[in-house]
Amino acid sequence: MNHRLSSMYLLIVVVTLVLLMTASVAAQAPVSSGKAPAPAKKWTAKTPDGQPDLQGYWTNSTYTPLQRPQGVTREFYSAQEVAQVEKQAAEREAEQTEPGTIADVHYDFTQFGLDRSQSTHTTQMRTSMIVDPPDGRIPPVTTDGQKRQADRAAERKRMGATTDQVQNMPVGTRCIVMAGSGPPMMPAGYNSNYQIVQGPGYVMVLTEMIHDVRIIPLDGRPQLPGNVRQWTGSSRGHWEGDTLVVETANFNGKNPFQNASEDMRVIERFTRVDADTIDYRFTIEDEKTWTRPWTALLPLKSSTGPIFEHGCHEGNYGVRNTLAGARAEEQRAAAAKKVSK
């Protein structure tokens, strides 16, 4: 009898563990839009020199926000809730703006296929990319960080309007760098695509906008000297099992991620989990800005290549048109003032 009871208890424990593990995997696995979750199968493909194979075209386009929305207290949505959230977000993207409003002074994203629902994107069950802290929100900003934000805001105010001179325009507007390059690699709104190529001793990550390239050595060399500062920092990689770990420092502080300091360090982890998915997570360490490190997770989903060169400067008529428009408005205002005198 005791033996039978023990067997029953063992069976119950095993079944419970299997169910919990299955539920956990189902909840965490990124799923394709409109497809069932891919079965958890270890990805074992290697490059000719023996690296786990991360190569290909990838996208991190997603409806999942960086931070958990206010009022949402759970880490995961149900499949039904995710479908509803995505449906509503896609409908908002397709909504027509009201003629005569500022929002209407724009092309229609849907006419150009630029709303996320028309292209490959990842769907997470998660309610936020941020997985740590557990509340899914960026940690509190330190006193130093608050002062830096205030100083930056004051400097922007001192420089004047963004239309006063080209130097005042955001770096993205000037085709210098956009959100997707990172690190960390964040969705750029549209064209959130990457190409990863591996060679002996190196990994290359190409970002579509604006064709930025990170060539990441894997040979254990030290970071660049502290006085060498770059837009995308200095990246060094190594393998921990099948996970590529990339540590980046030496940012130039001109395009601060979430108002970080130029001493921000980013630790990225790339793990190929199946043919269509790389588990991508990053940790931000910047004690000058946040009270604690924080970590976010956003899967990279297999995308379509090739990546077309996002030659940005050549077609960036908008800068010239905007500055010319501001000068024309000033002249009109001056003429009107003269008439009224």
Added chain:
Amino acid sequence: MRIRLAIVITGFVLLVATVPVWAHHAFSAEFDVNKPLTLKGTLTKWEMINPHSWFHINVKEPDGKVTEWMIEGGSPNTLIRLGVTKYTVKVGTELTIEGYQAKEGTNKAVGRNFVLADGTRLFLSLNGAVPGGAEDK
């Protein structure tokens, strides 16, 4: 040149400013919300360039004079991935474009709506539905 300064009310439910603006620059700084226009013209060139593509159209005046306009649209990269080519909208296609004129006052505008001659809205990514789609090249 006859520019119809009319605000076109569509049959859609109209909601204000809920669409996320991801464009890499503020269009309302480049184009004038107080200068809505509707242009009917013929496509002469489509610059599939980044960060935003430009449509060149010839607008015929009532007196027969032809005026050239440049219309700003979206990035072509995603369209290219979706199978759109420069042949999807062929040179010579008649377009009606609703938009807003550039603040500097020249013949440039942002294209809010691109409408084909038969009255249907142009959805570039659905190139199969567009006369002269990619398969025709």
